[in-house]
Amino acid sequence: MSERLGVPHISTGELFRTHVGEQTPLGREAKRYLDSGELVPDSVTNEMVRERLTEPDAKSGFLLDGFPRNTKQADVLAQMLAESDTALDAVIELQVPEDVLVDRLLARGRTDDTEDVIRRRQQVYRSETAPLLQYYSGILVTVDGVGDVDQVSARVLEALGNRS
Template sequence: MRIVLTGPPGAGKGTQAQLLSQTLGLPRISTNDLFRHHISEGTELGMRAKSYIDAGELVPGDVTIDMVHNRLIEEDTRSGFILDGFPRTVQQAIALDEILNEQLNQLWAVLDFEIAEEEALIRMLSRGRVDDTPDVVRHRSRLYNLEKQALRDYYAPILVTVRAEGKVEEVRARTVHALSEQIPLLQYSELG
């Protein structure tokens, strides 16, 4: 099972991806984790990513694509994965399709988390991260919104929208319901 979680910064994708990962026994692949790994290892991709992250910008697509490609060819992803934070653009979605086509695979579902900008801002600021200032968070949200509709259109046949406001368990219940609707062969009890 190969699932993508999309949505603006602060929508709770990471939390829901972690919960789905535990429930389904699939690796959660977060672009933020990939960035941190490559930065801590001092790889060329990591240094390139760091310069953008430090400036509060999104990491360019080619750097992210290379990191994701390297991760998706690892053994633990053969039976599936939950991708958190990638793709963000149609260019990245096309690159993901190409990676999956190499493996004769395809995505099963794209869960798109929707949340009001102010709610996302409150969530982001409550995390207490140094780089999560109101201006940086709003800038990231604007960048996401520029690509949002094109990405939704690209994934329309497998896209399911999930309302991300509310408590973690409420959003989890909506996520499980949305996923079970998109993948009818999956029994709800497997996700419960």
């Protein structure tokens, strides 16, 4: 999708892996939390995103994935964007029934994707991330997230196109 839109895909998971792999100061700090199964603190995540958004390829737009995850991160993102005189065009919510989501994540085959862990993540989503739907209500685009990658991507692109 980022290729189609001509903007970089910025994923917090990828930022974590890159910083940890390159053993940057932020990566070393994140690794301590990741290795113990804890959430990386907002301050570390925010700084990684801030650094990434200042790179030249993000100047004309970007697709954020996995950020913000809570309203505190959203407030920090708003501040970052204001400093660079940038605004979000849209926030995309992919709606997927929980049982479908659990099946998808289990099918990835990752060692940390057990059904209990996935259901715990869903509880965190409901308490921490779901409030962002109200936070971004003015620019929220809700899309049916059931289907394969191509189907869902086409729906997202269509929904974004309908906003213009």
